[in-house]
Amino acid sequence: MEIGLNHYLIVSGILFSLGMFGILSRKHAVMVLMGLELILNAANINFVAFARYGGMNIDGHIAAIFVIILAAAEAAVALAILLNIYQHFKHVNLDEVNNLKE
Amino acid sequence: MIDITSFTTDLLNSVKLFLPETTLVVTFLAAIFADLLVRRQKHIAGYVALAGFAVTAVFLAQQTGIGTSAFSGLFVIDSFGQFIRFVILISSMLVVIFSFFSDELHHSNTKLGEYYMLIIGMVFGMFLLAGSSNLILIYLAIETMSISSYILTGYTKEAKRATEASLKYVIFGAVSSGVMIYGISILFGLTGTLNLSEINAALAVGTVESVPLLIAGLMILSGFAYKISAVPFHFWTPDVYEGAPVTITALLSVASKAAGFGVLIRFFRVVFTSGNDPGTGDWALVGSIDWHMELAVLAVLTMSIGNLVALWQTNIKRMLAYSSIAHAGYLLMAVAMLNDTAVSSVLIYFFVYMLMNLGAFLIVQVVADKAGTENIDDYSGMGYRNPLIGVALTILLISLTGLPPTAGFIGKLYVFSAVVNAGWLWLAAIGVLNSVVSLYYYAKVIRNMYLRDVESKKSKLAVSPVVLGLILALAALTIVFGLYFSPMINWANSSVQILSGF
Numbered sequence: 001m002e003i004g005l006n007h008y009l010i011v012s013g014i015l016f017s018l019g020m021f022g023i024l025s026r027k028h029a030v031m032v033l034m035g036l037e038l039i040l041n042a043a044n045i046n047f048v049a050f051a052r053y054g055g056m057n058i059d060g061h062i063a064a065i066f067v068i069i070l071a072a073a074e075a076a077v078a079l080a081i082l083l084n085i086y087q088h089f090k091h092v093n094l095d096e097v098n099n100l101k102e
Numbered sequence: 103m104i105d106i107t108s109f110t111t112d113l114l115n116s117v118k119l120f121l122p123e124t125t126l127v128v129t130f131l132a133a134i135f136a137d138l139l140v141r142r143q144k145h146i147a148g149y150v151a152l153a154g155f156a157v158t159a160v161f162l163a164q165q166t167g168i169g170t171s172a173f174s175g176l177f178v179i180d181s182f183g184q185f186i187r188f189v190i191l192i193s194s195m196l197v198v199i200f201s202f203f204s205d206e207l208h209h210s211n212t213k214l215g216e217y218y219m220l221i222i223g224m225v226f227g228m229f230l231l232a233g234s235s236n237l238i239l240i241y242l243a244i245e246t247m248s249i250s251s252y253i254l255t256g257y258t259k260e261a262k263r264a265t266e267a268s269l270k271y272v273i274f275g276a277v278s279s280g281v282m283i284y285g286i287s288i289l290f291g292l293t294g295t296l297n298l299s300e301i302n303a304a305l306a307v308g309t310v311e312s313v314p315l316l317i318a319g320l321m322i323l324s325g326f327a328y329k330i331s332a333v334p335f336h337f338w339t340p341d342v343y344e345g346a347p348v349t350i351t352a353l354l355s356v357a358s359k360a361a362g363f364g365v366l367i368r369f370f371r372v373v374f375t376s377g378n379d380p381g382t383g384d385w386a387l388v389g390s391i392d393w394h395m396e397l398a399v400l401a402v403l404t405m406s407i408g409n410l411v412a413l414w415q416t417n418i419k420r421m422l423a424y425s426s427i428a429h430a431g432y433l434l435m436a437v438a439m440l441n442d443t444a445v446s447s448v449l450i451y452f453f454v455y456m457l458m459n460l461g462a463f464l465i466v467q468v469v470a471d472k473a474g475t476e477n478i479d480d481y482s483g484m485g486y487r488n489p490l491i492g493v494a495l496t497i498l499l500i501s502l503t504g505l506p507p508t509a510g511f512i513g514k515l516y517v518f519s520a521v522v523n524a525g526w527l528w529l530a531a532i533g534v535l536n537s538v539v540s541l542y543y544y545a546k547v548i549r550n551m552y553l554r555d556v557e558s559k560k561s562k563l564a565v566s567p568v569v570l571g572l573i574l575a576l577a578a579l580t581i582v583f584g585l586y587f588s589p590m591i592n593w594a595n596s597s598v599q600i601l602s603g604f
Contacts, residue, residue, distance in 0.1 A: 047287050066241070
């Protein structure tokens with residue numbers, strides 16, 4: 001069977017759904033960040049697959065590289081903030097970080 | 103293949119057009135060095151930032167009348183972007199000045215260099231956002247400004263609530279920008295390009311399927327809606343506004359919202375209207391999907407939820423957070439119209455909103471520093487404890503409600519009339535009803551200041567003359583622009599040119 005664009009799109013769709021599920025269901029902040037990485041990588045797969053199979057230009061590859069870089073920057077900041085949270089709360093459980101009243 | 107000589111000429115021209123942004127980067131580096139070299143002076147990076155912003159303003163003013171694209175269509179310089187950039191720049195300058203007088207920042211941190219640097223970085227991101235006409239540049243700019251603002255929100259890291267606010271901000275922000283980039287990837291697959299005007303051209307052919315287009319559009323909208331804190335992406339707003347240092351709250355509520363609206367309008371205007379008649383905002387290329395209605399519903403939800411929840415807030419920062427959600431709702435009404443009148447009304451509103459909201463936040467900051475409270479009930483007797491601050495806050499809150507003779511009235515008048523002119527009477531009616539609701543919670547503060555606790559034995563509130571001068575100047579300007587508004591209107595009306603970047 002020839003692997004084509006559709007297969008990549010299905011993989012990326014599954015990754016996106018898993019990432020969304022992780023973000024919505026996990027309480028541990030690090031797991032939420034991992035779910036986020038899955039979403040970004042799903043987008044990367046889309047970009048590269050479209051660029052490769054859609055007969056399109058190099059834009060998709062460049063976009064994927066940018067997304068990788070920004071994901072790293074964002075993860076660095078997010079983890080620094082998590083460390084700070086840990087110093088104050090002694091845990092990183094998102095449901096219990098709710099001192100600001102609704 | 104691109105011809106190499108024409109490419110280099112384009113690049114050289116682009117570098118000239120990119121001067122304001124280049125200045126910001128230079129300012130950023132200068133701030134780092136100044137902070138390293140001059141250790142005695144705590145605010146040296148702030149002074150460098152102010153000087154840099156002033157130079158940026160000069161270069162920005164020189165771009166008046168230029169309408170062209172730079173860097174092979176990545177970036178456009180047009181009057182719309184210029185107006186948004188001016189709003190961003192003025193509000194950032196004011197926020198830097200506010201920061202000089204903030205006890206909150208001094209209390210917890212010995213060093214403030216990084217604080218000012220991150221503000222410069224954030225302004226750079228917002229400048230890029232105001233002019234980007236390529237989806238990847240939009241994503242990059244949003245992340246540049248977001249990452250800086252995540253750190254700034256938690257800058258007073260000894261404060262527990264600032265830490266919590268930054269956590270909520272980073273989680274919500276990262277998820278919504280992740281969803282946005284997935285939407286961008288789908289739109290890229292549908293049209294084969296990332297350039298906004300080429301996407302527009304691809305949509306004009308009419309072969310793009312409408313269901314994936316709707317999904318991609320909604321996903322991208324979620325990224326923008328998060329930045330402008332529209333319902334249902336508003337959950338971070340009250341917590342972040344309450345937890346962040348007041349100066350940063352002020353910056354987020356004005357500058358980052360202006361940048362968000364700038365990119366939202368540019369995206370929809372360039373991508374979804376037909377190229378023949380761009381001034382009318384006809385949403386020509388969306389096929390069977392009624393984006394008009396979608397945005398109108400979003401606007402109604404945003405302003406109603408913002409106003410109704412603001413009614414029972416006890417913390418003034420939280421109250422202003424919900425009020426800023428409501429203001430985003432009024433502006434979204436105009437965005438849904440998308441024609442030239444609506445765009446200029448958004449610009450007018452932003453200029454006015456900048457003055458009144460920054461003024462209100464400066465008073466919140468002063469009261470929090472000197473009286474140690476952010477509770478609305480503790481504003482009782484404030485009109486007697488410091489009469490000038492009481493008068494200024496009254497003017498600013500009346501302006502936020504949108505009553506004459508303040509500038510807020512002019513802003514609302516233009517937004518509502520743009521909506522009515524487009525034939526959406528029911529939408530304008532809901533907007534006016536919402537303004538009436540908002541009067542209740544703004545007036546509650548005024549009532550507390552003058553009618554409660556009149557015989558108070560509380561001490562007078564001493565405020566440094568510079569801060570008092572700033573507060574009075576902002577309050578006076580809201581009155582001045584409420585009475586003599588034609589320069590502002592003319593400037594906004596001449597700033598509706600939105601280029602597509604080719």
